[in-house]
Amino acid sequence: MKKLILGIAIVSSAFFFGQKQEKPDVNAQLQASNKAAMDAYQSKNYAVAAPKFVEVYNLMKTNGQDDKIYMYYAGLSYALANNVDESIKIYTDLINSGFTGVQTQYTAKDVKTGEVTSLNKGIWEGLKNTKSKDYTDFKTEQTKSVEPDLYETLSTLLLNAKKNDEALALIEKGLAKYPNNAKLKEYQGSALYATGNTDKFLTNLKEQLAKNPNDATxxxxxxxxxxxxxxxxxxxxASFQKAIELAGTNTALLNNSYQNLVYTSLGDDAKAVESINTLRKSNPDEATKLIEARKGRFNKALPYAEKWLQTNPENIDAVTTLREIYSITKNQAKATEMKAKQAELEAKQPKQ
Incomplete structure (x- = not known):
């Protein structure tokens, strides 16, 4: 599961409503809430920013402007504040509402300053239609849709919350709209594995590797x-070896890959020992063959185990495994060395 990384440039806006007589302070209240939300967000005080963005949204909605971008900001802030439940709720509501975040921006160049200024649609149209001498270069531009981000972030939140079935359903819904979204395809693999759909997960992995054969994970x-x-x-x-080849300095991945190389090479050793013991008296020749085959597997695992220990010298599992391998392969000096290393590491373990 990849770490959740969130980041977006949140832009402050100015608000002006036709004020109702009974609510003369609505603009002042809105401006204050917006400033509080922005200040908290910029200060990375996301737990404060999130409810303030919700407050801004509710104030605007009460006055006839249902601008869900502020709920998007709230969901983002809740996620950054590790309030997963609130973030999941908001992102789910946004997706179900069809929110995309696409907005039209209206800009013009201020003749005096030469700066490009964002304008309210009505003001922009008025200045353009009256051919104002104060502004030139009138332009409109649509912002990018944030819908893919909604699917990606909510998928990660659900997976991190162990809501794997919900995550899988959401990811498949997202892929129906964005079939080439690499992150959703990656998260689909995680969700399939977490929900026990190993066959589909295997297919997903092969598809991902066909697109990016350099992905060590x-x-x-x-x-x-x-x-x-x-x-x-x-x-x-072969797959573990490829992972090692591509892992670079990712010590965790190297450790896990070498460990699995060892265990895969050894196979089901407990079962092998049981078979040998069963045949010792009834069929000693067959038992001898099994013993030799077992030694062969241990010899095969040996270089992987040595690399495993090199990658993680303090790993007691690597030490004990290597000690056993040396014993089986009749390298008593090395087995004794590993025994001493094991005792050293065990002495460092916290007392129970």
Whole structure:
């Protein structure tokens, strides 16, 4: 699961309503709420900014302007404040409402200053139609849709909240609208795996790797799935090796890949030992063959285990595994070295 990264330039706006006589302070209240929201957001005080953006939205809606961009800002702020439940609720409502965030911006160049200024639509049209000498270069531009961002962010929020079925349904809904969205395809894989749809997850991984064969994490995930089936263990080893090749300085991925290379190479060792013990008396020749085959698997796993320990020298699992491998492969000196290393690491463990 990829870390949730959120960021957007939130632009302050000026508000002017035709004030009703019974609410002479509505503009002042709106301006104050907007300023409080903006100041809190810029100060990264997202827990304060979020409800203030909701307040701005409600004030505007009460006065006839249903501008959901402020709910979008609120949802973003709640997410940044780690208030996942509120953020999920807002993002869900925005998606269900069909909100895209697309707006038309009206600009003109101030002749005196030479600066491009954003204007209210009515003012912009008035200045343009009267051929004002104070402004030139009248332009309109539509902002980019934020709908893909809504789907991406809500998918991540749901996955992080372990609401995997909801996440999968949302992702598939998003992909129906944006079939080439790389992030949603990636999140789809995470959701499929989390919901136990391993066959679909495998297909998803292969599709992702066809598009981006340099994604080390996807190679690792593919290896994990392939390692679950004896018939594809060789493929799993190749996938883990590819992940290592592409991992760079990602020590966690290197550690996990080498660990899985070891375990995949060893296979189901407990089952192998059980078979050997069963055959020792009834069929010693067959038992000997199984013993030799087991030694072969341990020899195969040895270089991976050594690399595993090199990658993570303080990993007690790597040490104990390597100790056993050295014992089976008759390298007693190294086994003794690993025994001492194991004792050293165990001594550092916190007391229970």
């Amino acid at each position: 996807n190679w690792y995930n593919l290896g994990v799935l392939q390692a679950k089936t004896p018939a594809t263990e060789t493929d799993a080893i």
